[in-house]
Amino acid sequence: MATSTQRIGWIGMGRMGYAMAEWLLKSGYEVSIWNRTKAKAEPLTKLGGKVVDRLSDLADVDVLFSIVSAGKDVKEVYFGPNGVAPNGKGKMPKIVVDCSTISVDDSAEIREQLKGLGAEFVACPVSGNAKVIKAGKLSAVASGPEAAFRKVEDMVLKFAPNGVSYVGDGELARICKIAHNVMLGVVIQNLIEITLLANKMGVPREAFLRFMSNSVMGSMFTRYKSPALVNLDWTTTFTPELLLKDLDLGLELGREWKVPMPTTAATREILQGHIGNAILQKDPAAYLEKDFATLMETMANLSGMKLESENKNVPTGLE
Incomplete structure (x- = not known):
């Protein structure tokens, strides 16, 4: 079980996101979850997950994870009118980890905007699918500030126990x-x-x-x-x-x-x-x-x- 008292926020309950968040909950982490279709997240309440009504409810977590379909979706959930930081203003968690597969340009733009809000950004896409996650064989690759990555590395290893490769700063993980x-x-x-x-x-x-x-x-x-x-x-x-x-x-x-x-x-x-x-x-x-x-x-x-x-x-x- 995890001994960390850090509070985790999670955005995205698709085929991948649900299974990844489930691993964190089973590992003993406190996880608050937002999903566009709230019903998809509700089964995780049985494991202790807290389903929030608004993305802005995740602004105060210690580490925010996201996994959505495209760069525009990441921007929307972070900075949209109903995002974590509505209209790109307000507060963001100190460390934001995105596991989506998005373009290098979108990732760099998001990183710059998060920096302006005082948040460090770790790009951390994963390799596998829901079946691979459930089998405990997911892997990941990460880039961004190394100090920020090291703070979340143990969390990532809970849902990607096959290993997470830190490849350097910036958007190298996206590549x-x-x-x-x-x-x-x-x-x-x-x-x-x-x-x-x-x-x-x-x-x-x-x-x-x-x-x-x-x-x-x-x-x-x-x-x-x-x-x-x-x-x-x-x-x-x-x-x-x-x-x-x-x-x-x-x-x-x-x-x-x-x-x-x-x-x-x-x-x-x-x-x-x-x-x-x-x-x-x-x-x-x-x-x-x-x-x-x-x-x-x-x-x-x-x-x-x-x-x-x-x-x-x-x-x-x-x-």
């Missing part, structure tokens, strides 16, 4: 996370391509992915994604549109720093096509809320294949 998610997009695309190739030539998907995961090319990702690709289980971990956003962030950095990224560019266009094909579904909006691994259906169509679940009990590697 690491964008690069990470670019690789995520490229790897899932290639994994789908080779799985479909083997499958079309007669190899069961379960057998092929078991071989790949046990090989030198295997990883935590190939293992925990195998059940989805074998059984066509598109339970959402990350949406195609969020992945597209991150590929665009990576390509933007590549253009700015004159680093060619042709593989990323090709993956981005394939993903854009998948998103466009959603219009062929009965409920396009609902389809785009499914997991990004649904890209396999688009690639199967292009391959002249009709996919069916193999109905296999496939281990995730997270047990």
Whole structure:
């Protein structure tokens, strides 16, 4: 159990945020929570979480964490008319830790505005999904003032026990996370391509992915994604549109720093096509809320294949 008496504020109860805050509560921390849809946070009251009505109720905590979808959302919850510091004025906690995946420019702008309010900003995006968090295998990367990071490091390790890498000052952690998610997009695309190739030539998907995961090319990702690709289980971990956003962030950095990224560019266009094909579904909006691994259906169509679940009990590697 935590011995710290520091009070934590938490913004964001999405697939990631809920599970991360849950770890802090189970570790004995006092956590006050705000979420746009209050009902999503209320189950955590059973663990001692306090759900607040207004973002400004979090202004007096010692450390404020946030994890939301985009840079504009971070700005809104911090400095919006109903933010922690309404209209960018008033009080902010001394240390603010953001775990979202946002652009370098947005992060730098937020850092400067927080500095003007007397707050230190730690960028701390994470690697994994809700299943990874529950399995205790989440990891993180952090940048910002090192002294501020060291004050929150133990907290971060509660929800990211696989380790948190401090990479330096400023927005360096944002660059690491964008690069990470670019690789995520490229790897899932290639994994789908080779799985479909083997499958079309007669190899069961379960057998092929078991071989790949046990090989030198295997990883935590190939293992925990195998059940989805074998059984066509598109339970959402990350949406195609969020992945597209991150590929665009990576390509933007590549253009700015004159680093060619042709593989990323090709993956981005394939993903854009998948998103466009959603219009062929009965409920396009609902389809785009499914997991990004649904890209396999688009690639199967292009391959002249009709996919069916193999109905296999496939281990995730997270047990």
